[in-house]
Amino acid sequence: MPGRGAGPWAAEDAAYDVEAVRKDFPILERTLAGDHPLVYLDSANTSHKPRQVVEAIEQHYLQHNANVARAMHQLGAEASEAFELGRTKVAGFIGAPRREEVVFTKNASEALNLVARVLGDAGTVREGDEVVISEMEHHSNIVPWQLLTERTGATLRWFGVTDEGRLDLDDLDTLVTERTKVVSLTWVSNMLGTINPVERVIARAHEVGALVVIDGSQAVPQIPVDVSTLGADFVAFTGHKMVGPTGIGVLWGRYDLLASLPPFLGGGEMIETVTMERSTFAAPPHRFEAGTPPIAQSVGLGAAVDYLTTLGMENVAAHEQAITAYALERLQEVDGLTVVGPKEAVQRGGAISFTLDDVHPHDVAQLLDSRGVAVRAGHHCAKPAHQRFGVQSTTRASFYLYTTEAEVDALVDAIRHTQHYFGGR
Amino acid sequence: MADASQVDALYQEIILDHYKQKHGSGLRDPFESEVHHVNPTCGDEVTLRVHLDGGTVSDVSYDAVGCSISQASASVLNDLVVGKPVDDAFATLDAFQALMQGKGEVEPDEDVLEDGIAFAGVAQFPARVKCALLSWMAFKDATSQALTTQEDA
Ligand SMILES: Cc1ncc(COP(=O)(O)O)c(C=O)c1O
Numbered sequence: 001m002p003g004r005g006a007g008p009w010a011a012e013d014a015a016y017d018v019e020a021v022r023k024d025f026p027i028l029e030r031t032l033a034g035d036h037p038l039v040y041l042d043s044a045n046t047s048h049k050p051r052q053v054v055e056a057i058e059q060h061y062l063q064h065n066a067n068v069a070r071a072m073h074q075l076g077a078e079a080s081e082a083f084e085l086g087r088t089k090v091a092g093f094i095g096a097p098r099r100e101e102v103v104f105t106k107n108a109s110e111a112l113n114l115v116a117r118v119l120g121d122a123g124t125v126r127e128g129d130e131v132v133i134s135e136m137e138h139h140s141n142i143v144p145w146q147l148l149t150e151r152t153g154a155t156l157r158w159f160g161v162t163d164e165g166r167l168d169l170d171d172l173d174t175l176v177t178e179r180t181k182v183v184s185l186t187w188v189s190n191m192l193g194t195i196n197p198v199e200r201v202i203a204r205a206h207e208v209g210a211l212v213v214i215d216g217s218q219a220v221p222q223i224p225v226d227v228s229t230l231g232a233d234f235v236a237f238t239g240h241k242m243v244g245p246t247g248i249g250v251l252w253g254r255y256d257l258l259a260s261l262p263p264f265l266g267g268g269e270m271i272e273t274v275t276m277e278r279s280t281f282a283a284p285p286h287r288f289e290a291g292t293p294p295i296a297q298s299v300g301l302g303a304a305v306d307y308l309t310t311l312g313m314e315n316v317a318a319h320e321q322a323i324t325a326y327a328l329e330r331l332q333e334v335d336g337l338t339v340v341g342p343k344e345a346v347q348r349g350g351a352i353s354f355t356l357d358d359v360h361p362h363d364v365a366q367l368l369d370s371r372g373v374a375v376r377a378g379h380h381c382a383k384p385a386h387q388r389f390g391v392q393s394t395t396r397a398s399f400y401l402y403t404t405e406a407e408v409d410a411l412v413d414a415i416r417h418t419q420h421y422f423g424g425r
Numbered sequence: 426m427a428d429a430s431q432v433d434a435l436y437q438e439i440i441l442d443h444y445k446q447k448h449g450s451g452l453r454d455p456f457e458s459e460v461h462h463v464n465p466t467c468g469d470e471v472t473l474r475v476h477l478d479g480g481t482v483s484d485v486s487y488d489a490v491g492c493s494i495s496q497a498s499a500s501v502l503n504d505l506v507v508g509k510p511v512d513d514a515f516a517t518l519d520a521f522q523a524l525m526q527g528k529g530e531v532e533p534d535e536d537v538l539e540d541g542i543a544f545a546g547v548a549q550f551p552a553r554v555k556c557a558l559l560s561w562m563a564f565k566d567a568t569s570q571a572l573t574t575q576e577d578a
Pocket of ligand 1: 110188190
């Protein structure tokens with residue numbers, strides 16, 4: 001696992017110049033109503049995009065735009081090459097042994113739905129089988145499995161979460177058994193911030209012959225990922241949380257597995273041949289990419305992974321770790337504030353959900369917004385995780401490669417202002 | 426979007442008072458219908474019961490979890506509709522809804538909405554309009570169901 005342990009974090013990493021990074025993100029210079037500078041602490045929701053990514057997309061549309069694969073002209077060739085180059089870059093970024101293992105979808109949710117759907121259609125999951133997920137999943141890694149198990153008559157089982165907010169693996173061996181066909185687990189929780197020991201779960205799942213799907217939506221943006229050594233069978237993630245554009249997600253899958261699975265959606269580009277009687281299907285990844293794909297988005301995502309690679313994912317992870325540690329310490333100085341999730345910056349990503357005594361998260365977010373501090377309030381698409389901790393909603397601050405300690409300080413000041421506003425009037 | 430003065434307009438003293446001291450909170454018997462409404466974007470929830478006595482709303486009892494706006498709005502709802510003929514209650518509901526959905530351009534009538542006029546500032550915050558309307562929509566739903574039950578009986 002990356003990071004450099006729990007501290008000392010007082011001085012930001014000298015090798016990592018957050019102020020220089022911020023210059024690539026013009027939006028961070030914005031001021032909001034009341035002349036408050038933007039303090040953007042909602043990157044787990046979506047990250048901002050650096051100039052380099054936006055310019056790559058602009059150049060594509062202004063100079064190389066055409067449809068891919070089916071256009072015989074020069075622009076068509078350029079667009080096809082640019083689209084496939086994005087795939088090559090993403091494959092390199094996650095250490096995929098083959099570029100054909102990278103399937104483009106519209107987001108992580110579609111990637112997870114894709115796997116769940118085709119595993120059902122392939123008969124991998126049938127009546128009496130079991131699928132195991134966890135209580136800390138995002139709804140996007142819950143609902144597709146509920147649909148699959150309802151459709152097939154299989155049973156959905158759940159890993160619990162400890163009081164500290166860690167994945168409860170005490171019953172790993174009784175939960176993941178010969179009946180288990182799929183284990184689908186988030187690597188980093190978008191609500192609790194927990195980084196899960198996915199290797200342990202993968203090892204157990206493979207012992208019993210189950211496939212493992214990893215929801216990497218929060219992991220791929222902030223920790224170095226190498227799917228060639230991870231051991232998972234599928235990894236899903238989403239472009240817009242990793243300084244890339246919206247409208248593109250990724251399903252990485254082992255090639256032999258992808259090649260053995262039936263198509264997801266039907267349409268153009270995904271066929272080998274179509275007659276009126278039947279169709280045969282293209283090889284992966286195109287088998288799973290019906291219709292005009294996210295072309296400019298692939299170009300943008302390629303630029304995004306170039307950007308992250310230039311910064312160095314080890315550095316990004318170290319910065320995330322440092323800023324999270326600082327924020328955990330500062331937030332816990334506030335009386336009446338309770339962090340929901342691990343309270344130490346150990347195996348922990350940059351999302352911190354919390355409650356504030358006597359002030360509802362909506363009201364917290366509203367007051368913070370009036371100070372220019374953007375956070376998320378609600379259930380963060382993780383209702384079972386909230387239920388686990390007996391809360392209906394939380395306020396979440398989340399950090400990324402451009403977040404500064406001064407922004408964390410602004411958050412803490414704004415929280416104190418909120419307490420005063422609701423308590424002291 | 427929202428600076429300090431707009432936030433003050435949102436969190437009127439009256440709203441905070443209702444939030445701290447909710448009128449008519451808790452679920453009570455008797456009732457003809459009970460509904461459960463959720464705001465799916467944020468998870469605010471209300472369980473609400475309506476008791477009709479002939480054509481009059483004789484009780485609205487509720488259990489609400491949510492932000493100050495949704496809670497205060499349930500409290501004001503209780504003030505405004507209990508004891509009123511159903512038709513009048515629905516007219517109040519229409520006025521409240523028009524105010525909420527009026528993007529700040531609807532002038533509230535204090536004679537009809539009483540404390541409800543404090544919610545005028547909410548109309549400027551599209552994300553919060555649903556919070557303010559949650560219990561009102563639940564009331565509409567529950568009352569319609571109760572009326573149907575009466576007719577069937
Ligand atoms: C852990 C996790 N999984 C899945 C998703 C879904 O991503 P998207 O909305 O881009 O499909 C998110 C983002 O909200 C997430 O945080």
